[in-house]
């Protein structure tokens with residue numbers, strides 16, 4: 001196999017190896033292996049029927065029903081704790097495969113082959129697993145890092161432009177958190193205003209490696225999100241509000257995150273906290289990548305109410321803001337200010 005250099009991380013008592021490969025990773029032929037794909041990735045990366053579980057594509061795939069199907073398949077084939085669960089797909093497949101692996105006989109082996117940019121730079125790495133429950137997004141899950149993540153950038157060749165742009169929002173967020181060089185590289189790409197499909201696979205590999213290094217800084221120090229890891233939620237509290245208010249149907253995760261990054265800059269500048277010239281750089285970058293600064297046809301109050309749902313997980317709702325690139329903080333906000341900023345983001 002044409003393998004490039006690995007990245008290796010310790011996450012609590014777990015160890016994750018991220019391998020980059022120019023060929024599709026060889027999945028062990030052994031009998032005790034189960035492969036999860038969704039309706040789209042099943043056609044793109046065919047696997048022997050006997051060991052494969054195909055789950056619905058999209059958010060509806062993140063359900064108890066899916067987990068039961070994966071567990072039934074494992075049980076019917078007599079798989080044990082030493083068996084390998086492999087997820088091939090985007091964030092949805094990664095989340096459900098990892099959740100099922102984490103609870104099967106108290107933990108089976110787990111490898112992930114992310115096939116969207118978003119899953120390569122974010123969802124596959126860091127150990128968060130989840131399904132949606134009773135209308136609440138990611139409400140049930142575990143922390144269970146994959147032993148191995150295979151990054152096969154060539155998978156991006158079939159990904160629709162909109163999904164590439166979705167993943168790119170997380171790359172931009174990673175740059176804002178920690179990586180000024182990555183931010184400048186993104187500014188250069190943005191200036192060219194070319195379709196993301198036009199970027200070379202070598203460039204994607206660079207963007208993915210750097211984004212993973214940023215995420216690793218947080219998750220290796222705070223796997224269970226006690227405090228530091230929360231910084232990765234930059235833009236996400238606003239994003240979750242927009243996604244939930246539009247029933248997870250109108251916007252991709254990355255589009256919502258980009259909208260949330262605009263809002264994080266707005267709040268910071270209004271509070272006199274964020275350097276206005278940095279906020280302007282972020283806005284310009286987001287606009288060059290084609291993200292909407294304002295959404296239309298959405299009720300601002302609906303977004304605000306939906307954001308309160310994040311309280312359920314956090315107890316008090318705290319927002320991730322920035323003074324400048326690499327200078328991040330966590331703070332509660334006055335609800336009136338939050339409403340004002342949401343209103344600015346709705347046309």
Ligand SMILES: NC(=O)c1ccc[n+]([C@@H]2O[C@H](COP(=O)([O-])OP(=O)(O)OC[C@H]3O[C@@H](n4cnc5c(N)ncnc54)[C@H](O)[C@@H]3O)[C@@H](O)[C@H]2O)c1
Pocket residue numbers: 038039040041044057058059062089090091092093095115116117118119122123124125126127128129130138155156157158159160163166253
């Ligand atoms: N666990 C985490 O830390 C974490 C982090 C971020 C996001 N997530 C979760 O990830 C999910 C979003 O992930 P996503 O954006 O990858 O969405 P997704 O998994 O729904 O994939 C997007 C679409 O692309 C298709 N697809 C996947 N690979 C393809 C390819 N190579 N070519 C063509 N089509 C392909 C999928 O079938 C799907 O239709 C959300 O549920 C979110 O909650 C989890």
